[in-house]
Each structure stands twice: as C-alpha cells, then as structure tokens.
Amino acid sequence: MDFRDTPEEAAFRAEVRAWLAEHLTGEFAALGPGGGPADETGWDVRLEWERVLGADRWVGLSWPEEYGGRALEFGLQVIFNEEYARANAPARVSFFGEGLFAPTLIQFGTDEQKRRFLPKIQRVEELWCQGFSEPNAGSDLANLQTRAVLEDDAFVVNGQKVWTSMAHVADWCFLLVRTNPDAAKHKGISFLLVDIKTPGITIRPLRQLTGEAEFNEVFFDNVRVPKDNLVGTLNEGWAVAITTLAYERDVLTFIRHIALRNALHRFVRLVKERKRGGDLLVRQKVAALWIGEQALQMNAYRSLTKILRGGEPGPEGSTSKLFWSQIDQELAQAATDVIGPYAQIAEGSEWAPDDGQWEFYELLARASGIRAGTTEILKNILGERVLGLPKD
Numbered sequence: 353m354d355f356r357d358t359p360e361e362a363a364f365r366a367e368v369r370a371w372l373a374e375h376l377t378g379e380f381a382a383l384g385p386g387g388g389p390a391d392e393t394g395w396d397v398r399l400e401w402e403r404v405l406g407a408d409r410w411v412g413l414s415w416p417e418e419y420g421g422r423a424l425e426f427g428l429q430v431i432f433n434e435e436y437a438r439a440n441a442p443a444r445v446s447f448f449g450e451g452l453f454a455p456t457l458i459q460f461g462t463d464e465q466k467r468r469f470l471p472k473i474q475r476v477e478e479l480w481c482q483g484f485s486e487p488n489a490g491s492d493l494a495n496l497q498t499r500a501v502l503e504d505d506a507f508v509v510n511g512q513k514v515w516t517s518m519a520h521v522a523d524w525c526f527l528l529v530r531t532n533p534d535a536a537k538h539k540g541i542s543f544l545l546v547d548i549k550t551p552g553i554t555i556r557p558l559r560q561l562t563g564e565a566e567f568n569e570v571f572f573d574n575v576r577v578p579k580d581n582l583v584g585t586l587n588e589g590w591a592v593a594i595t596t597l598a599y600e601r602d603v604l605t606f607i608r609h610i611a612l613r614n615a616l617h618r619f620v621r622l623v624k625e626r627k628r629g630g631d632l633l634v635r636q637k638v639a640a641l642w643i644g645e646q647a648l649q650m651n652a653y654r655s656l657t658k659i660l661r662g663g664e665p666g667p668e669g670s671t672s673k674l675f676w677s678q679i680d681q682e683l684a685q686a687a688t689d690v691i692g693p694y695a696q697i698a699e700g701s702e703w704a705p706d707d708g709q710w711e712f713y714e715l716l717a718r719a720s721g722i723r724a725g726t727t728e729i730l731k732n733i734l735g736e737r738v739l740g741l742p743k744d
C-alpha cells in the first residue's frame with residue numbers, strides 16, 4: 353500500500369477539513385467525541401449535527417448515487433473518517449444505520465429495499481438499531497431463540513433481545529430471528545427489518561456502568577412484520593449476519609483507531625501536565641501504547657488494501673477489533689494510574705481531572721472487550737478460521 357495521498361485524495365482531504373472547520377463550531381464542536389453513538393448528553397444537538405452531515409452528503413459516501421450516496425471509493429470514506437476523528441467531532445448517531453446496516457443491505461437487499469431504506473438513512477430521517485444478542489445468545493449468537501412464523505403476508509415474531517444499543521431512540525431494527533427450529537442452528541435463521549413502533553414491541557432501557565442507558569431489553573409479543581421485510585433468503589440469514597459482523601469488527605476499526613489516537617494525544621498531554629514524563633515506567637507505557645496504535649493503523653491499511661482490490665472484510669479482520677480493545681483498555685488503565693485516586697471522580701465535580709473524561713473512559717473501556725465480539729470469541733475465530741486450528 354502507498355501511504356501517501358494521491359492528488360485526488362489530498363484534494364478530498366482538504367475539502368473535508370475545510371467543511372469541518374466551517375461547520376463544526378459552537379454547540380456542535382462543544383459536544384466532543386466522548387461517549388458512544390447513543391450518548392445521552394446533548395442528544396438533540398447530536399441528531400441535528402448528523403442531519404447537517406446528511407444534508408451536505410457526508411453520510412453514505414461510498415453508496416451508489418441512486419440510493420443517495422456519492423459513489424466514492426472506499427479509500428475516500430476512510431479519509432473522511434480520519435479527518436472526522438481528527439477534528440474531535442461527535443460520535444455518529446447513524447453508526448448502526450450507515451456503518452452496519454447499509455453495507456449489508458447493499459450486498460443482500462432487493463432494489464426496492466435499498467430504495468426504501470437507504471435514502472432515509474442518508475438524510476438521517478430514520479435511525480437503526482441492531483437486534484442480534486439475546487439472554488442466551490451473545491457469543492453463541494447462532495443459538496438465538498426469537499421465533500418468527502410466516503402467516504400469510506407477515507412474519508409473527510415472539511421473543512426477546514438484549515443489549516440493543518439505541519433501541520429507545522431508533523426507528524427501525526435489523527433483527528435476527530429463528531424461522532426454522534428443526535434445522536441445524538446456523539441454518540434456520542432469517543434477517544428481518546422491523547419498524548420499532550410496531551404494536552407488540554416493548555423497550556426497556558438498561559443503565560450501564562458509565563451511568564448512561566445506551567442499550568435496552570426489547571420484547572416481541574406477536575409482532576407482525578411484512579414478509580417483504582426479509583433480507584436475503586429465508587433461513588439463510590446467518591450469511592447476512594456474518595457480513596454485518598465483519599463490518600462491525602473490521603471496517604469500523606478505521607473509525608475506532610483514530611479515536612484511540614486522539615485519546616493517546618490527550619494522554620500524552622496529561623502526562624506532561626502532571627510532570628510524569630521523567631518517570632521511566634510511564635515513558636515506557638506511552639511508547640508501548642504509541643507502537644500499538646501504529647501497528648493497529650498498519651493492520652487497518654492491510655484490510656483497506658484488500659477491500660480496494662475488490663475483496664470483502666473477512667475473519668482476519670477480528671485482529672483489528674481484538675488489538676484495538678486491548679490497547680483501549682491499557683490506555684484507560686495507564687491514564688488512571690497517572691492521575692491516581694482522583695481518576696475516579698466523574699464529570700460535574702470541580703475535583704474531576706480533565707472534566708471527568710478519564711473516569712468515563714476507564715468505565716467505557718470495560719465494554720471494549722465485549723461489544724462486537726468478546727476477546728475470547730475473537731481469539732477462537734482467529735484460531736479456527738484464520739490459522740486453521742482444531743475447533744473449540
């Protein structure tokens with residue numbers, strides 16, 4: 353891979369930077385990049401910001417033009433993500449729709465489905481959530497039990513999802529359901545699109561360690577979903593889901609690692625402010641984190657090269673998510689060590705260092721090794737599907 357921008361890439365990078373400098377101001381800039389896609393802080397402002405992005409067509413950059421995209425090559429999408437993170441812009445509320453669902457629909461959806469759903473994601477008129485995990489199907493996702501039975505023109509859905517981020521603010525949910533209970537567990541699953549306001553759906557927010565309620569329990573009680581909302585082939589939804597997961601674990605690392613780099617810059621500033629730069633152990637930690645972040649970037653470029661050559665994200669992309677989560681957690685721990693006991697004080701207190709951002713970072717980092725595939729599961733995938741080791 354050539355790491356230098358081509359003239360076209362350099363011009364695009366300059367355009368993104370100029371646009372962000374002009375628009376990411378005032379209350380939008382004040383939001384900062386903290387929290388996740390469903391961060392409750394300043395929700396209305398974050399939604400408004402996302403609509404500003406959509407209006408100037410920064411959402412759906414790589415999608416075909418007929419569905420509202422700009423049909424830019426994926427490398428330019430990565431440049432946008434880099435500049436976006438570098439500008440400390442807010443976490444994207446379209447994360448699930450634009451980042452996970454849209455690429456899956458582009459690959460597996462019908463023309464009609466693409467025309468119906470993609471432009472509304474692009475204009476930020478509809479937000480999405482991901483209904484995969486269940487109380488007994490997280491790591492072992494194929495064990496999911498939420499049932500859908502085809503009755504005339506609709507699937508009737510019964511069951512429960514859990515940890516559904518943003519269900520309480522979303523309009524639609526891409527949902528994995530069991531449509532054939534007699535088949536082997538990977539074989540009887542289907543991928544449905546569900547209007548979250550359909551009668552029979554109950555959403556209960558779950559408050560997490562950080563104090564936010566980003567995710568929810570979602571209950572389905574005889575929920576009727578039009579049969580045209582099936583994506584891909586009946587009972588073959590596992591292949592569709594694997595595509596979504598590959599985007600979540602691999603492609604989205606382009607966003608994750610740049611946010612991590614920004615946090616690393618803030619950590620170095622913290623070390624200097626606290627005059628800990630002369631401490632040998634702290635210096636070694638900074639160097640190790642820096643090297644880790646660089647390695648992560650090189651690995652992300654390797655995936656990018658594969659995608660630009662026409663490939664799809666594959667199981668080896670699990671390395672990106674795995675190593676990102678390790679470095680993220682080490683960084684959180686290192687900042688906590690440098691600050692000492694005051695690192696426990698949350699935003700809002702006059703005693704909270706850096707407005708409590710490290711307290712939040714440390715608590716949020718606990719989830720890094722769980723969401724989008726736990727550390728153990730990613731190691732299993734790498735062992736079995738990349739290295740060809742015997743099955744777990």
Ligand SMILES: Cc1cc2nc3c(=O)[nH]c(=O)nc-3n(C[C@H](O)[C@H](O)[C@H](O)COP(=O)(O)OP(=O)(O)OC[C@H]3O[C@@H](n4cnc5c(N)ncnc54)[C@H](O)[C@@H]3O)c2cc1C
Pocket residue numbers: 481482483484485486487489490491492514515516517518567719722723724725726727728729732744
């Ligand atoms: C912040 C956050 C947001 C999330 N958002 C969403 C969302 O929007 N939509 C959604 O569908 N899900 C979401 N999830 C759920 C997430 O995908 C699951 O938590 C994850 O897949 C793990 O499943 P589990 O929680 O059921 O844990 P389990 O699968 O019960 O695992 C418990 C522990 O056992 C280990 N383990 C399990 N099986 C094995 C094995 N075979 N070998 C070795 N170790 C094993 C795991 O690594 C883990 O440490 C979110 C999770 C978090 C933390």
